[in-house]
Amino acid sequence: DYADRPGWRGEPLFSPQHFAEVAVEADRRGLQIAVHSIGDGAVRAVLDGYQAAAKKNGRRDSRHRVEHIEVITAPDVPRFAELGVLASMQPAHPPGAMNFPLEPTISRIGRDKWPLSYAWRTLKNAGARVVFASDWPVSPVDPILSIQAAVMRKPWAEGMPDQSFSLREAIQGYTVEGAYAEFMEDRKGRLKTGYLADIVVLSADIEATAPEALHTVRPVTTICGGRVTYQA
Known part of the structure; x- marks a missing residue:
C-alpha cells in the first residue's frame, strides 16, 4: 500500500500468473522483453516472470529489461545479476533531482522503503548492469543533464545510502550499457576501430x-x- 494512503496501491495491468505466461511464450520465441515496473510488487512480478521463462525455456542471453525500478525490496536486488536482467533507470526521476520535488513522492513511498528507492548504486554493486535513459517527455531528453543528475545525486534524508554514480559510470550508462542492452556492444557504445x-x-x-x-x-x-x- 502507499505509505500515505493505506488501502491504496497501483493496480497491475497483468496478474503475476498471466505475465509469467506471456514472458515464457515471448522468451520461447526469442523476443527481448522490456516492462515498465515502478513499485516493488511490480518489479518482483516481472522478475518472477523472467525467472519462469528461464526455467521453462532454458537460460540464454536474453537481456530482458525492467524499466524504472523506483522501489525494490532487498531480496530482489541480487536477482537482476542472477537472471541477467538489465536495470533501465532514469537519473532525472529521484525526488530532489533536476528540481523534481520531494513531495508527495517520498511520503507515498514511506520511510522504511527509502533506502531501496531509485537504487542504482545498490543494484550496480550487486552485479546488475544499469542502463540510463531519459524517459522523455516525462523528463528532459538531454543526456548531459541526466549525467549531471546521476553524479550530483544526494540522499534526501540522513542515513540513506549514497546512490550516486561517478562521471565515468554515468557516461557508461548512456553508452556502453545502452549498446549492450540492444545486443550491439560489438559496434556501438565506444570510440573504437571498426565501430560505428x-x-x-x-x-x-x-x-x-x-x-x-x-x-x-x-x-x-x-x-x-x-x-x-x-x-x-
Missing part, C-alpha cells in the same frame, strides 16, 4: 568540468555513421 562512427564533440572536457557546471557543456558537432548531422 557515432560521435558527439562537446564544448568542454567534461572530465575537467565541475559536476555543478556540467549542464553548461553543450554539443558543438554530432556525427552519425560517419556523417556530420549537427554543427553549432
Whole structure:
C-alpha cells in the first residue's frame, strides 16, 4: 500500500500468473522483453516472470529489461545479476533531482522503503548492469543533464545510502550499457576501430568540468555513421 494512503496501491495491468505466461511464450520465441515496473510488487512480478521463462525455456542471453525500478525490496536486488536482467533507470526521476520535488513522492513511498528507492548504486554493486535513459517527455531528453543528475545525486534524508554514480559510470550508462542492452556492444557504445562512427564533440572536457557546471557543456558537432548531422 502507499505509505500515505493505506488501502491504496497501483493496480497491475497483468496478474503475476498471466505475465509469467506471456514472458515464457515471448522468451520461447526469442523476443527481448522490456516492462515498465515502478513499485516493488511490480518489479518482483516481472522478475518472477523472467525467472519462469528461464526455467521453462532454458537460460540464454536474453537481456530482458525492467524499466524504472523506483522501489525494490532487498531480496530482489541480487536477482537482476542472477537472471541477467538489465536495470533501465532514469537519473532525472529521484525526488530532489533536476528540481523534481520531494513531495508527495517520498511520503507515498514511506520511510522504511527509502533506502531501496531509485537504487542504482545498490543494484550496480550487486552485479546488475544499469542502463540510463531519459524517459522523455516525462523528463528532459538531454543526456548531459541526466549525467549531471546521476553524479550530483544526494540522499534526501540522513542515513540513506549514497546512490550516486561517478562521471565515468554515468557516461557508461548512456553508452556502453545502452549498446549492450540492444545486443550491439560489438559496434556501438565506444570510440573504437571498426565501430560505428557515432560521435558527439562537446564544448568542454567534461572530465575537467565541475559536476555543478556540467549542464553548461553543450554539443558543438554530432556525427552519425560517419556523417556530420549537427554543427553549432
